[in-house]
Amino acid sequence: MTQPDMSFENAARAEGFLRIAGVDEVGRGPLAGPVMAAAVMLDPVRVPLGLNDSKVLCETRRSALVTELEGCAQIGLGTASVAEIDSHNILRASHIAMLRAVAALPEPPDFLLIDGNLLPRGLTLPARAVVKGDSRSVSIAAASIVAKIRRDYIMRDLAQHFPGYGWETNAGYPTKSHKAALTSLGVTPHHRRSFKPVHNILYQAKNPTP
Structure with missing residues (x-):
C-alpha cells in the first residue's frame, strides 16, 4: 500500500513556497450532516509518524494523531451546511468548506495541496490538486484525519x-x-x-x- 510522503511538499518548497497546507474534506457521501474540511500546515521538522489516509486508520489511531497534530501543526476547519449542500451541490459545498478551512488557519499559507482533481472556484492562492492526495501527501493525509475526527464528533452529537x-x-x-x-x-x-x-x-x- 502506498504511504504518503513529503514529495509534493518538497516540490513546492523547491519553487520557493514556505507555508504549505494540505486540504481535504470528509462527508461527501452521507445522507445527513454537513461536509467538513480541514487545512493542515505541518512543521516540516515535526511531522507525526503514521500519517495516512484516514480511511485506512482505526479511530484510536486517528484520535491519537489529531492530538499530536494539535501540538505541532496549524489547523483550520470549515464546514458547509446541509442547506448549502442542497442549494449548490455536494462538490461545490465541499469546495466551500475547503475555502473556509484555509481561511481559518492561524497563519495564511502561501501554497495549497488539495485532495482531488479540481481546485475550488474562488481560490486566490497558488495550489495543486492531487488525485488520491490523502494517500500520497502527508499534509493532505493530516487534513483527512482531522476532518474525519471532527465530522464524526458532530454526527455523534447530532445522534443524541x-x-x-x-x-x-x-x-x-x-x-x-x-x-x-x-x-x-x-x-x-x-x-x-x-x-x-x-x-x-x-x-x-x-x-x-x-
Missing part, C-alpha cells in the same frame, strides 16, 4: 438529538439501517434533501400510492 438513525456509528452514510430508519422515522432537518434516497422518501410522503 435525533436517535434511531445510527449516526453515532454510521456518521450519516447510507447504511441499510439508516435507510430503514428514514422510512420508519422520517426525514430530519439534518438530512440532505437533494440526495436521492431522501428525495424519494419525501416525494412518496407527498404522493402516496393509491
Whole structure:
C-alpha cells in the first residue's frame, strides 16, 4: 500500500513556497450532516509518524494523531451546511468548506495541496490538486484525519438529538439501517434533501400510492 510522503511538499518548497497546507474534506457521501474540511500546515521538522489516509486508520489511531497534530501543526476547519449542500451541490459545498478551512488557519499559507482533481472556484492562492492526495501527501493525509475526527464528533452529537438513525456509528452514510430508519422515522432537518434516497422518501410522503 502506498504511504504518503513529503514529495509534493518538497516540490513546492523547491519553487520557493514556505507555508504549505494540505486540504481535504470528509462527508461527501452521507445522507445527513454537513461536509467538513480541514487545512493542515505541518512543521516540516515535526511531522507525526503514521500519517495516512484516514480511511485506512482505526479511530484510536486517528484520535491519537489529531492530538499530536494539535501540538505541532496549524489547523483550520470549515464546514458547509446541509442547506448549502442542497442549494449548490455536494462538490461545490465541499469546495466551500475547503475555502473556509484555509481561511481559518492561524497563519495564511502561501501554497495549497488539495485532495482531488479540481481546485475550488474562488481560490486566490497558488495550489495543486492531487488525485488520491490523502494517500500520497502527508499534509493532505493530516487534513483527512482531522476532518474525519471532527465530522464524526458532530454526527455523534447530532445522534443524541435525533436517535434511531445510527449516526453515532454510521456518521450519516447510507447504511441499510439508516435507510430503514428514514422510512420508519422520517426525514430530519439534518438530512440532505437533494440526495436521492431522501428525495424519494419525501416525494412518496407527498404522493402516496393509491
